[in-house]
Amino acid sequence: MIENTKCECGHQNPVGTVLCESCGKPQQDENGTELLEMRYDGVARRSQKQQKNWIDQIWSFLSSVKVAVWLILITLIGASLGTIYPQQNVFVGNIDLAQYYETQYGTPGKIYYMLGLHDTYGSFWFQGLLVLIGASLVVCSLDRVLPLYRALKKQKIRKHLSFIQRQKVSHQTRLELAQGETEEEWTEKFEQLLRKRHYRVHREGSALLAEKYRFSRWGPYINHIGLIIFLLAVLLRSMTAWEVDYVPVREGKIAQIPGTKYYLENKDFRVEYYDYDELTPDFQRRNLTIEKSFETDAVLYECVDNCDNPSVEPTLEKLKEQTIYVNGPLTYQGLSVFEVHFEETPQLLHVRSQLRMKDTGETIGTLDLDIQNPQDVYTVGDYTLRVIGYYPDVSFKDGRLVTLSKDPNAPAFVFLIEGPGLAEDGHVHVYMVRPVDQVQYQQEQLNEAAGSPFAIGVASMEDLVISEYTTYFNVKQERTMPFIWTGATISMIGLILGFYWHHRRIWMRIDNGVLTIGAHTNKNWFGIRQELTAALNKAGVEVDAKTLANEVNGS
Template structure:
């Protein structure tokens, strides 16, 4: 790419209007990704976004899937928007902010009184002293350069650096988003107590994501704490991370808002279920039957199983449970309620003694890996620092001593009133000192 073409591309990317347009489109896409459920099944979108009537008259499940609105943050067009916006920020930084900083670092003395008339604030002080002006400015935090009859002072250079820091922070945040979209993944697992699992049920994964298979997780125990009213207070999972040889390398108990992290992967407590029921029939060993969640049409969560009470399976009972507090409801094949049974208790049904040993819970885990998160955190920390830096005023003051007159003038890029008050106070102090010196003389 030759120099003229490169400059035109740089000017186009650095155009503020383009940056605002890109930011607006990214914001709209992000809102869509927040409002529209991400990563759901095809049947979910067909049910919630039918073709007739389509949402807003056009947004059906076919349009939604065609545009990738079911996984907005991983679509090529969304990542392209992030890249373009990042390129716009970089172009603006090097074409506008860096030159502005370089210009601010350059300075020169004012050598003619007429130069002070171009400043927003200037005055003359009869019998004023350039040395006293330098002292007063130094006391206010200015850095001062001075010759015999000329002075230049400035402070707040960090305010010129602030916009560059803000741009750098936004670029870091964009890089974090791109890295997470390309290499991150999310999985969901529903594991009974005592079981060990590898990551298998991947819900979302970037094209460069690497799913770890050299370690596994064992659910040592899952349990739920209930309130006195019988409602769920909190549910817990005691997890162990095992290496390829099955040795424990990390262990922790997780609950909602308290995950376990290992190898860049975070395991969250997300859900629970009843996996199985363990029982005895007469004097048999402990037996186990799986339990399945029943369709209650949104009227609560119930799990059930069928237990044969005769070897030929000609008779049996239905066992229903609603939680892990240890109570099971028993129903006849005709749906008649027979009795309830708690953990450790026994009852006789159809000539068989049934003893309830325990209800086995399953922990629902959401497992995420997002390598871009450190860049996000660094970017937001840098953004806050850059915003604070940007509020610092960059102020400049010039002075010129000519015969019995001291010319003083200055300008600032923000907080104009405060700067004027500061410079007026200095001028009054110098005028007062000159009058005092004249009277003494």
């Protein structure tokens, strides 16, 4: 059966309309006394259809404010989980992430990795949540703004009596006109009073509709537009086309920044380490060398000729020269070059190390290690150190030490230490001259398992001879920042419109000398009552703000 939705005023309303879009007559419970639900002006919304197909059901789900709130809460929880342990993008080089998280953080770290939280912000589920939030914003906005716009454009000046009487601000009284004054003349006088208060007034005989600040109704939807742009920009940041990954540049060399016309030169690299005495007891016990600071003198170039011909040396134009340090990037026209990591490359030639007691830190003596041609036996004080294993380019695979090449990029020694106070067969001790990230924690575990009471470390940084370094730069092209700022600005405009301006409407009609007036606003009811009271008093109708409250409904 087809439902008849045509109002007595002649306007054909969509199915589901609560208040007539033209005259405001309630479509159900016309003679009721409850205040009218004025949210979205009682218009019909697609999400409230009674008979829904699968598209309507998806639409209703996404248009729900509760669903949007839950999506935001789940996203916030997911984002917070990503801050518990380091994300995978902070690691440089080849590293077994599954083993790293389990070794460093135990069972929680293993679970963290298995759940994919090591790449939280780049994961499909996190980006999917952002897409769902964006879709919810779009559907919520369309579900409300289009019907609301239609209702506000089709407002009838002479509203139905029940519509005016069931407003939160409403008053009815017999109008006492001056001698010879008509109802239309009084209405025109009242119109001028409202215009002085910046209302836009539409009059039809002895009825009028006055409103101001209608634009504030669009504030939430403008805010949604800004948030949608913001979310799209955040998603675009995760695309490789918008962000360059790590770029290694060897000292004294020039390398191209992938996907760009820019080149980066590593002119000089400097690093400063903490001396042994500056370290905390825990770091001394673990025999770690810690960087105090490191920086690179870098030059940024732009290719101007032979850029796409690998057989010809490109012609470069110098753009900017700057010393880059941690949290001190080189920036140029949206390009940011951050220094995040470094490696010694290759050759470690000679190192003077100290043999110490791990518990007390007592220095037993020094040993000079020739990295190219190490001796078989070293004598330090009363102890003998036999080299039973040498790994020029150490790594850790399947629970054992291996060497990746013959080049001494990251040398490691396995000593059998014999001497007073030790077991007859001695103690095994692993010494990595400069432990790299992916094997540093294995060194500690191996020595703990062997029960070694010793610690071996570099005597001083001047005794560590290294030919050159490779600096790892993280290069970002902030192409998304204009979109992020645009979205944030639009969102802020929407918030300001909604917070500081309030849509106010006044409906009035005179029937056989009886004045019926009502008003509605989405905020600040006290303000509109005071404003209407002042206008009525000047027009000769004595009221106070309290009498404008709808007494029938106890407001």
